[in-house]
Amino acid sequence: MYIDLTQLEDEELRVEHRYDEQFDLQDPDLRLKTAPKVRLVARWATGRDVRVRGRLEAAVEVPCDRCLTYFLVPIDVEFDLFYAPIETLTPEEDVPLTPKDLAYGFYRDEKIDVDGLVREQIFLALPFRWLCAPSCRGLCPQCGIDLNKESCSCAEETVAPYWSALRDLKRSM
DSSP: OEEEGGGTTTSOEEEEEEOOTTOOOSOTTOEEEEEEEEEEEEEEOSTTOEEEEEEEEEEEEEEOTTTOOEEEEEEEEEEEEEEEEGGGOOTTOOOOOOGGGGGEEEEBTTEEEHHHHHHHHHHHHSOSSOOSOTTOOOBOTTTOOBTTTOOOOOOOOOOOGGGHHHHHHHHHO
């Protein structure tokens, strides 16, 4: 889906769209559980820059980093972004980034890619570490059993003496 900036003229453009369940997140580890719903307002900012403000709601299942079990992550984020024409980007220049630059994107042919915006906001809303629970015990490194569901009889791995202090510290935590 695209926002056609020729329709924007001097007014603002309001868009409300619900994607279907087949929306491609372009990441095989993520499963879309609730189709993204986006509400946004686009208006001219300064010059040829466009300000896009809105809200995104969705739900995604991600695999736990420790036990690989999928769990649900609800997403409900607000965004405030600026878009400039791609022609203003000059790759030869070496310019330091400012915090304002992190909220900038680029459009081409007078169109803003809303699908890309939605995908980006979903990825930004996901936690850095994907843990099903803070107490997740993960998988046994030897036999692969999910230690949250059952115990295994694998022998504890032998630790070199110089690492024993760290092992004892881990056990005490």
